[in-house]
Amino acid sequence: MIGCIEAGGTKFVCGCVDENLTIHDRVSIPTTNPQETLSLVLDYFKDKEVSAIGIASFGPLDLNLKSKTYGYLTTTPKPFWAWTDIVGPLRVLKQVPIVIDTDVNAAALAEAKVGAAQGCDHVVYFTVGTGLGGGVLIHNQLVHGLMHPEFGHIGVKHHPQDDFKGACIYHHDCLEGMASGFAMEKRWGVKGHTLPSDHIAWDIEAYYLAQACVNALMIVSPQKIVFGGGVMHQEHLLPRVREYFKTLVNEYVVSDILNNLDEYIVSAGCGDNAGLLGAYFLTQ
Secondary structure (H helix, E strand, O other): OEEEEEEOOOEEEEEEEOOOOOEEEEEEEEOOOHHHHHHHHHHHHOOOOOOEEEEEEOOOEOOOOOOOOOOEEOOOOOOOOOOOEOHHHHHHHOOOOEEEEEHHHHHHHHHHHHOOOOOOOEEEEEEEOOOEEEEEEEOOEEOOOOOOOOHHHOEOOOOOOOOOOOOEOOOEOEHHHHHOHHHHHHHHOOOHHHOOOOOHHHHHHHHHHHHHHHHHHHHHOOOEEEEEOHHHHOOOHHHHHHHHHHHHHOOOOOOHHHHOHHHOEEEOOOHHHHHHHHHHHHOO
């Protein structure tokens, strides 16, 4: 049995996953302050017999195994959580291997193993929710270097009808600052899901997400681009992303798959289980 944590800015989801990928004892813990939230996580695992723990966490994270702050959140804008040690308290509680990666990297891995990108060893996964991020799998390996991928903070061109200055506290009009659920709410004054499908908001949103796909294609060359997150629950959004993507690529890249974008830019297959399943696969 593997202990699994999906550590998010809104909630921490904990569960135990067996070798058949069955999730046991799933609980949801509100993300308040580190002391309160992590105490409840430790209480959950205190009596659990697990052979390892995988953590799929919001970021940014220090993933350098040689670093004194390995397993810490770093410059997250989440109030109270900057420079919080996620791994350390669990290591004290359980003397088992503990692996941490970003939630989007973990989701990319889960989608490649059992989700919408099965059979692909080059995958980019985007989550579009309150925040926006991207994970990258290349040759079946999650990408790390100086740090982990931070697709949410790439630059994007402004939509011609969008004068919004951006919602990112670091970069203002980066991808996350223009296209996250938080950015949509700041721009329009209401939650995105309350806007009708013919609202200009969705054309603007699709334009930015299509740019993210083009950047992923040109830089990483994935065999599949997968979208998850609450904003993507709008069924009319992904077809608009594909349309803009085709226009922006402008026939520069030649591939059969680009003639069938319904199979190239796809919705996540793991649904609400992506985080926990990703955390499981991190330990394998």
